[in-house]
Amino acid sequence: MNEQANLPRLSIASLGGTVSMQAGAPGGGVRPKMGCDEQLANVPQLREMAQLEVATLGLLASASLGFAALLDVLAWARGEVERGARAVILTQGTDSLEETAYFLDLLWPFDAPLVMTGAMRAASQPGNDGPANLLAAAQVALAQGSRGRGVLVVMNDQVHAAARVRKTASLAMAAFESPGSGPLGEVVEGIVVYRQAAGRRQVLPLPQRTEHCVALLEACLDADTALLQAVARLGYAGLVIAGFGAGHVSSSWSEVLDELAPTLPVIVATRTGSGPTARTTYGFAGGEIDLQAKGVHMGGQLCPRKCRILLWLLIGSGRQQQLHSWLPR
Numbered sequence: 001m002n003e004q005a006n007l008p009r010l011s012i013a014s015l016g017g018t019v020s021m022q023a024g025a026p027g028g029g030v031r032p033k034m035g036c037d038e039q040l041a042n043v044p045q046l047r048e049m050a051q052l053e054v055a056t057l058g059l060l061a062s063a064s065l066g067f068a069a070l071l072d073v074l075a076w077a078r079g080e081v082e083r084g085a086r087a088v089i090l091t092q093g094t095d096s097l098e099e100t101a102y103f104l105d106l107l108w109p110f111d112a113p114l115v116m117t118g119a120m121r122a123a124s125q126p127g128n129d130g131p132a133n134l135l136a137a138a139q140v141a142l143a144q145g146s147r148g149r150g151v152l153v154v155m156n157d158q159v160h161a162a163a164r165v166r167k168t169a170s171l172a173m174a175a176f177e178s179p180g181s182g183p184l185g186e187v188v189e190g191i192v193v194y195r196q197a198a199g200r201r202q203v204l205p206l207p208q209r210t211e212h213c214v215a216l217l218e219a220c221l222d223a224d225t226a227l228l229q230a231v232a233r234l235g236y237a238g239l240v241i242a243g244f245g246a247g248h249v250s251s252s253w254s255e256v257l258d259e260l261a262p263t264l265p266v267i268v269a270t271r272t273g274s275g276p277t278a279r280t281t282y283g284f285a286g287g288e289i290d291l292q293a294k295g296v297h298m299g300g301q302l303c304p305r306k307c308r309i310l311l312w313l314l315i316g317s318g319r320q321q322q323l324h325s326w327l328p329r
């Protein structure tokens, strides 16, 4: 009997990133080189776990991925599940993983898991983590407990929720965290252990509009207002500010927002890296009570980058009026 035929179907695609990188000429650094097949060759166990469907969808550094490319990746991944895949894995660069995962999570309509992973060390570096991350990603993808959790990021044997995960270290192997909540689960000796049952998910329809842009500015000490004032003039459809502390800006930025917020959706999130924005604590000019009175939305638990993804997708499907209900406290 063909034992392979009894194994679940698992679709794996690669987009590039360090996990696909190798060194070339001396001094030239590492660059994306390995397609998905080549990456999988270093993890022979995968073929004993599942029938693999393999695709190389890109060979990019993840800073150069974009929304249009992600919509294509999404279409491929949806097609795989519709054709019977039990789960889908994507490998990509870690630099933008916290954003791409959340983008895809907001649009992922299935119970079947979409698991994303990468590597902090290139394939040509000693101790590279790509193969171990791929194996853990497959264990997570095939685990029954992963169903209904949307897009999951698996790095360093931890399983993170797309809405919470952040890259918090530039080069360390343990570069991913879910500040405040911690990871959803862990891979222990090949077994996936979740701390909590899957919660209810909200998903958006595919955007009908994709040409619009959402700006992201960071509030910082003694910042002038020139860029802030230019946002409306430059035709941005929305604005996210990475605010001080619990979601604050200077009094001069607050004055500009008084004029801007009635004309386009504005979110102020926190630039601190952890914790929610406030809603009812601070009453100074530029504090959250003042900002909300001007029509500004507070980012809640979402980091500024994820706020920008959310706002872009909401505008894309004409749902910007629903923004408030998508910003978790």
Ligand code: ASP
Residues within 6 Å of the ligand: 016, 017, 018, 019, 060, 061, 062, 063, 092, 093, 094, 095, 096, 118, 119, 120
């Ligand atoms: N350092 C990055 C990585 O981990 C490069 C990238 O994001 O493509 O893959």
